[in-house]
Structures are given as C-alpha cells and as structure tokens.
Amino acid sequence: MGSSTPPNPVLTNPKRAKQPCYEIVTRGGLRHKASSTHSVALACGGYALTPELMGQTILCGKGTDVVVELLDIGEQTVYEMNLGGSHCYQSDGI
Numbered sequence: 001m002g003s004s005t006p007p008n009p010v011l012t013n014p015k016r017a018k019q020p021c022y023e024i025v026t027r028g029g030l031r032h033k034a035s036s037t038h039s040v041a042l043a044c045g046g047y048a049l050t051p052e053l054m055g056q057t058i059l060c061g062k063g064t065d066v067v068v069e070l071l072d073i074g075e076q077t078v079y080e081m082n083l084g085g086s087h088c089y090q091s092d093g094i
Helices: none
Strands: 015-026 031-035 039-041 047-049 057-060 063-080
Touching: 031 063, 039 057
Parallel strands: none
Antiparallel strands: 015 031, 015 063, 039 047, 057 063
C-alpha cells in the first residue's frame, strides 16, 4: 500500500518517551500495538483513543471490525511527533 500524495512535513523533532501501551485485537483477528494517546477511526465517525476502544466498531483496511480485546502491554518506548496536514494511515490492517 502506498500513497500518491507527498509526505507530510514533520513540525517538531520526534521525541522519545515512555507511554502506557495496548494491543488491540479485533473479532476478525487483526492485532495492532498502540500507545494510550494513539487514536483510531470509528465506523460511526470520529476517533477514539486506544484505551476507549473495547467493544467499538472501527474502520480497517477491509471495511469495519469490532475490538474484542484490549490487552495492557505496559509502558513501551514510543516516539512522539507532530505532523502537518492529514496523516491518516493504516497499520496492521487497522
């Protein structure tokens, strides 16, 4: 999967940080690890932060799926950054 648009500008230097993280598991078997401050697109419109996803119907690469497990995987090293423009993307099918 690629993009036909130019890359979005990075507005701030990426900053290494420790954050609580979760593994999202869907009814269809998709799995994705994300920080507690990461948002995911909802099928009904809008977004929800990772800790709020249990039972939610989310958008994914092949339509929609329901989050059936939200596993706390503890603090992980993440890289916080601020991007310009629209930066919706798919990762692990979600």
